[in-house]
Amino acid sequence: MSGLLALLDDVAAIAKVAAASVDDIAAAAAKAGAKAAGVVIDDAAVTPKYVHGFDAHRELPIIRRIALGSLKNKLIILLPAALLLSNFAPWLITPLLMLGGAYLCFEGAEKVFHWLFPHGDAHVAADMDVKDKAHLEEEKVAGAIKTDFILSAEIMTIALAAIPESNFWMEAITLAVVGTLITVAVYGTVALIVKMDDMGLHMAATGRTAAWRALGRGLVAFMPKLMAFLSIVGTAAMLWVGGSIVLHGASDLGWGWLYNQIHHIAEAAAHAVPQAAGFLEWTVTAGLDGVFGLILGLLLIPVATRVITPLWASVTGKAKAAH
Secondary structure (H helix, E strand, O other), X not given: OHHHHHHHHHHHHHHHHHHHHHHHHHHHHHHHHHHOHHHHHHHHHHHHHHHOOOOHHHHHHHHHHHXXXXXXXXXXXHHHHHHHHHHHOHHHHHHHHHHHHHHHHHHHHHHHHHHHOOOOOHHHHHHHOOOOHHHHHHHHHHHHHHHHHHHHHHHHHHHHHHOOOOOHHHHHHHHHHHHHHHHHHHHHHHHHXXXXXXXXXXXXXXXXXXXXXXXXXXXXXXXXXHHHHHHHHHHHHHHHHHHHHHHXXXXXXXXXXXXXXXXXXXXXXXXXXXXXXXHHHHHHHHHHHHHHHHHHHHHHHHHHHHHHHHHHHHHHOHHHHHO
16 A cells, blocks of 8 residues: 555656646747747748739648648758757857848848849749749749748747757757747738638628628728738848848857947937837837848849859759750
């Protein structure tokens, strides 16, 4: 009997430790998720543009495919990579993040270039060409998952840095929780946004009151404007986040002059209007980061389209296939 009581006491002690571990993981996940909130907002703003222009019945399947790709990015590739780099090669994290930030700057600048000069560059025009719907969907999904990879890498790195120093498994479980919850939140929000017009149509057709039907018609009329706005916000977000990643990385590597100048300017703007100091400091910093991202991205367009892309095509054999 005493043996059984001792066993039950041990089980109770183990249960307490497990409960404490769950609490620790939840607390660490909440802290890490809050730290990554800025990039999460950018992720949500970027994604809706990838379903713009598709038939309504293809919108949710596309979002589902991107969401699954995002989960694979976070849990299968980035989580193990983040833990390995953090434990064995932490010096590699900053250069890799800067490389990803430069890619975001390039992609955002490419969109801006296309808006300003729709036929100004044959390489960019070919990249933006709309082919058959099935091929276009594959390209859009692949492009979205590729962009998500960069944003997810930033999210997972920020989350890893926010986790209190702990053991390997604690970090792994916390990162898995953060990655999964953020993916569900982002793509659930995106699904809601892109289906708003269908909800509006349903309200307009089946509403029992004139006000409800009018609200439905208003939603239908408003959604194209919202999608266009989100497309602009998504592009601006890529430039802002990409520029910020590169500037932060350069500062960490000892080249912090431009990073410091931007923060001095932001602080001066905040001091000029104390009533809105926090908002002004953030806005000026984000704006200047975005301008830097746009300039860097525009400089990278000829490098990417005339050097890297042809070189990659020759290495992978795609150049021969195109002929």
